[in-house]
Amino acid sequence: MITITREKLIYAMSASNPPVCRVPPKTDICFQTCDCFEDQIESKDTPFNGLDWNRINPATGPVYIEGAQPGDILKVTIKAITVTAKQAVMVTMPQLGVLGDELTQAEVKIVPLQDGFAHLPGGIQYPLKPMIGVIGVAPEEKPFPAVRRISTVAIWIAKLSVKEQLYGCRLMWKGIVGVRGFTCRYGGW
Template sequence: MHGHRHTIHKDHIHHGWNNAFAPCLKIAPGEVVHFETVDASSGQLSRTSTEADLAKLDLAFVNPVTGPIFVDGAKPGDALKISILSFSPSGWGWTGNIPGFGLLADQFPDAKLHHWNYDPGLKPAMYGPGGKVPLRPFAGTIGVAPAAPGLHSIVPPRNVGGNMDVRDLFAGVELYLPIEVDGALFSVGDTHAAQGDGEVCGTAIESPIDVVLKIDVVKGANLRMPRYVTPGPVSDHFDKAGYEVTTGIGADLMAGARMAVSEMIELLCRRFGYSAIDAYMLCSVCADLRISSIVDVPNWVVSFYFPRIVLE
């Protein structure tokens, strides 16, 4: 590890954002904290869970985050600088199609659950009829408490971060978050072993993973939104064998995204023998949605990049 001075155990979790939650730890800027996390189901799913367990998931208890942490001297108008130091994967995770959730929820109404048992040393994980997904862990939910009082759902991301599901927030990245309340009240969780840009089925490889972060304050940054800096390439774990790419072209970006993903599901089913639901879930953990063109009025191009290394 990195000689961290603080550990927050996984019994210190909360559901939803609320600036009235009492901090479980106070730190000075520049300190290092080791967070234990609980998977996105908040422990409702385990290594032996079935589709029936997923179908009765209590959505009031999804995306638990560990915290909150009060950072001395952090004030509204400052930014919280999070240096992401390391992740310690657990070796187990799940991907699920949760009824009513996900980009193609209307096309996939039934619960489906896939278990991943992977090498914590980050060898590729196995999937279904022969997919191997290179792993790169990150925290899907990372943020600070909003100024607006009361309890806020943790599912949507917001200007102070939260459930951003940005797969590029991996070890080595620096993340800057706008602060809206004294002490910032920072929390982290929803750790993933791998995800594609878009997380199209609504889940990644949801996996309990310990996180080590250095937390600092940048005075007077006045950020409107989160921003981050990566130390190097962001897709080299997927790039090695190139990509299959489908597109969705039309006047609406959301419809374009749905079309591009639907086209990829069709390709995977036809060429590699996946069932549609398996292809959809596999896309969520490894394939990247991109806006390729957004200026040629009135139609925009959304592309969906599926890494061929997964199918080799």
């Protein structure tokens, strides 16, 4: 198995991103990933307005699939998603989410992860259901920026993982640019 470490990040899916490695088809790859904030929030005291917004929604990769040609179908099987973090980040802010119009300021909560559960405020324990936040291939022409990735790829995968067991799931894309830009990011619990 090949491991792509969390330091190999991109912020837009683009044919101009150099591949971090080249692999033959059917290679098992482990993508080590960051959260959507690139792990910039380490404690509840991290100032939300101090985040580097150029480092939002990173994806690990890209990986070049040898022999793949534009127009080929790329099939990816998700074999496992392993949460190694000891904590997650929960952020609320004005005009974001269901209650966004009720909020007046951003708030950061650190959520401990232990024994397969997220330990939320108020003693609530929620079973972990890991998901993928960003996964896909590079477009042939214009880069696919982080904001657009969220609204298309990430939300589709999030809906899929909440409703269904993601392990063993097969995802397919029409390959673009020799399937050079295959990337992935962990999306949440």
